[in-house]
Amino acid sequence: MPRFLTLIRVDEKNAPAEGPSPELQERMGKLLEEITKAGVMLETAGLTPSEDGTRVTWEGGELSVTDGPFTEAKEVIGGYSISQCKDKAEAVEWTKRFLATHEDYWTITAEVREIAEG
Amino acid sequence: MSAPHAVETVFRIESARIIAAVARIVRDVGIAEELAQDALVAALEQWPESGVPDKPGAWLMATARNRAVDLVRRRETYARKLAEVGRDLEEAYEPEPAAPDDIDDDLLRLVFTACHPVLSRHARVALTLRLLGGLTTEEIARAFLVPEATVAQRIVRAKRSLARAGVPFEVPYGQDRAARLASVLEVIYLIFNEGYAATAGDHWLRPGLCEDALRLARVLAGLMPEEPEVHGLAALLELQASRTAARTGPDGEPVLLADQNRARWDRLLIRRGVAALERAGTGPYSLQAAIAACHARAARYEDTDWATIAALYGRLAAVAPSPVVELNRAVAVSMADGPAAGLALVDALAGEPALTGYHLLPSVRGDLLARLGRRDEARAEFARAASLARNARERALLLERSRELTSDHAQP
Numbered sequence: 001m002p003r004f005l006t007l008i009r010v011d012e013k014n015a016p017a018e019g020p021s022p023e024l025q026e027r028m029g030k031l032l033e034e035i036t037k038a039g040v041m042l043e044t045a046g047l048t049p050s051e052d053g054t055r056v057t058w059e060g061g062e063l064s065v066t067d068g069p070f071t072e073a074k075e076v077i078g079g080y081s082i083s084q085c086k087d088k089a090e091a092v093e094w095t096k097r098f099l100a101t102h103e104d105y106w107t108i109t110a111e112v113r114e115i116a117e118g
Numbered sequence: 119m120s121a122p123h124a125v126e127t128v129f130r131i132e133s134a135r136i137i138a139a140v141a142r143i144v145r146d147v148g149i150a151e152e153l154a155q156d157a158l159v160a161a162l163e164q165w166p167e168s169g170v171p172d173k174p175g176a177w178l179m180a181t182a183r184n185r186a187v188d189l190v191r192r193r194e195t196y197a198r199k200l201a202e203v204g205r206d207l208e209e210a211y212e213p214e215p216a217a218p219d220d221i222d223d224d225l226l227r228l229v230f231t232a233c234h235p236v237l238s239r240h241a242r243v244a245l246t247l248r249l250l251g252g253l254t255t256e257e258i259a260r261a262f263l264v265p266e267a268t269v270a271q272r273i274v275r276a277k278r279s280l281a282r283a284g285v286p287f288e289v290p291y292g293q294d295r296a297a298r299l300a301s302v303l304e305v306i307y308l309i310f311n312e313g314y315a316a317t318a319g320d321h322w323l324r325p326g327l328c329e330d331a332l333r334l335a336r337v338l339a340g341l342m343p344e345e346p347e348v349h350g351l352a353a354l355l356e357l358q359a360s361r362t363a364a365r366t367g368p369d370g371e372p373v374l375l376a377d378q379n380r381a382r383w384d385r386l387l388i389r390r391g392v393a394a395l396e397r398a399g400t401g402p403y404s405l406q407a408a409i410a411a412c413h414a415r416a417a418r419y420e421d422t423d424w425a426t427i428a429a430l431y432g433r434l435a436a437v438a439p440s441p442v443v444e445l446n447r448a449v450a451v452s453m454a455d456g457p458a459a460g461l462a463l464v465d466a467l468a469g470e471p472a473l474t475g476y477h478l479l480p481s482v483r484g485d486l487l488a489r490l491g492r493r494d495e496a497r498a499e500f501a502r503a504a505s506l507a508r509n510a511r512e513r514a515l516l517l518e519r520s521r522e523l524t525s526d527h528a529q530p
Contacts, residue, residue, distance in 0.1 A: 001326070001329040001330075001333070033340075036336075036340055037222070037337060037340035037341065038131065038337065039332075039333035039334065039335075039336035039337040039340070040333075042386060042390065043386060043390075082386065084329065084333070086130065086252075087127075089123060089124075089127040090127055090130065090131060092127075093124075093127050093128060093131060094131070117363070
C-alpha cells in the first residue's frame with residue numbers, strides 16, 4: 001500500500017486574516033478524525049505563516065539564505081499530511097473531502113505525491 | 119477520473135461502514151454485503167448518466183440502507199422479529215446520515231461478528247479482510263497463495279455459519295468480552311504474521327498483508343481507544359513493520375535483526391509505534407510491543423538492552439506461556455547472560471512436542487553452540503534446521519550457516 005505526501009498550498013495574500021473559521025476548524029477536525037479512524041492518516045500538521053520561514057538555497061556552489069515572507073510565491077505550503085492508501089485514487093478522494101470542508105472564499109491547491117519506497 | 123473508477127474508489131473507502139450500517143438493519147452480514155454491492159451496481163449504472171453526486175459516500179450509504187429497509191419490510195416475519203429484538207423500524211432507519219458514533223458502533227459490531235469464535239481461523243481471516251479490509255476475494259486468494267474458489271467458498275460458508283448459529287450482530291460486553299476481543303486481535307495478528315514471515319513459498323515477506331493488518335489495527339485502535347491491548351497490538355505491528363525495508367537484501371534474501379541496516383528502519387512507524395505503546399497495557403501484545411520498542415531504540419545492534427528484553431520475555435512467559443516465547447526468552451538471556459545460560463533454557467525445551475518440526479529450535483540451538491565453540495554440534499543443528507524450514511530463502515540461509523562451520527578456520 002503506497003504512502004502519499006499531500007502538500008496543502010494556500011494563497012496567503014487572499015486567505016482570511018483571522019485564519020480558519022471555528023466552523024471550518026470543527027469540520028476539519030471531524031474529517032481528520034474520520035481519516036484517522038479509517039486507518040489511513042499517518043501524520044498531519046499545519047505550518048506557521050511563511051513569513052516565519054527561511055529558504056536556504058545551494059546554487060553555483062554558493063549558499064544563500066532568504067527569510068520569509070516569499071513575495072514572489074503566489075501559493076505557499078500551509079500544511080501537509082502523510083497517508084497510506086490502496087492507491088492514488090483513494091488518496092485523491094480523501095484530499096477532495098478535505099478541501100470541500102472549506103468555505104467558498106478559500107483558494108487552496110492540494111498536491112498529492114506518492115512517497116518513493118525502497 | 120472516469121465515473122466507474124470514481125465509484126469504485128468511493129465504494130472501497132465506504133464499504134466497511136456501509137456493510138456495518140446495513141447489517142444493523144438486516145442483522146446478517148451476508149445479506150448486508152449483498153445490499154452494499156447492489157448499491158455499488160446502482161451507482162455504476164446511474165453516476166455516468168447523472169454525474170457523481172456531491173457526497174458520493176452518503177449516496178451509497180443511503181441507497182444501501184433504503185434497500186435494507188425495503189427488504190426488512192418485505193420479510194413476512196418482520197413483525198415477529200421486531201418484537202424479538204424490541205426495536206421499531208423508525209429507530210433502525212433514520213434517513214438522516216448516521217452520527218459518527220453510531221457508525222463506529224456498527225463497525226465494531228462488524229469486527230466482532232467477522233472474528234466470531236464459531237468460525238474457523240481461516241474463515242475469520244478471510245471474512246475480516248473481505249468485510250473490513252475491503253479486499254476482493256481475488257486479492258485475498260493472491261495474498262494467501264490459494265485458489266480464488268477456495269477463498270470464495272470460505273467466505274460463503276462463514277456467512278452461512280454465522281446465520282445458522284444465530285450470532286447476534288452486537289459488541290460483546292460483560293464476561294466474554296475479553297475472550298472475544300482476544301479473538302479479534304488474534305485475527306489481525308495472524309494476517310500480519312502471514313505477511314511478515316511467509317511460511318510457504320519463496321517469499322520472505324508479503325508486505326501487502328502486513329499493510330492490510332496494520333490498517334485494521336489502526337482502525338481498531340480508533341474504534342476502541344479505551345482498550346490498552348488494542349494499542350499494544352497496534353504498537354507491535356507499527357514497530358514490526360518499521361523494519362520491513364531492512365529485512366530483505368538486494369536479492370530478496372532475509373537479513374536477520376543483527377545484520378540489518380538500521381538506517382533503513384522507518385522512523386515514522388517507529389514514532390507511531392512508540393506513541394501507541396504509551397497507551398498500551400500489560401497483556402501479551404503490549405509486552406511484545408515493549409520488546410520491539412527496545413530493539414527500535416537501539417541505534418546499533420550492540421546497543422540492544424538485552425537485560426530489559428529478557429525481563430520482558432519473562433513477563434510474557436508468565437501471562438502467555440508458550441514454547442516459542444520460551445525460545446525467544448532463551449535468545450534474549452543468551453545475549454544478556456551469555457550463550458551457556460541461553461542453552462540451558464533451550465535444552466529444557468528439547469522434548470517439547472509443540473516445537474517438533476519447528477526449524478527455529480535447532481536454528482537457535484545451533485547459534486548458541488557455535489558461540490560456545492561447539493562447531494560440529496552447531497553444524498548438525500543448522501543442517502537439521504534447514505531440513506525443517508518451510509521457506510526456501512530461510513532454508514538457504516541456514517544451509518549457509520551450516521557450511522560456514524565446516525571450514526577449518528576458527529570463528530572470529
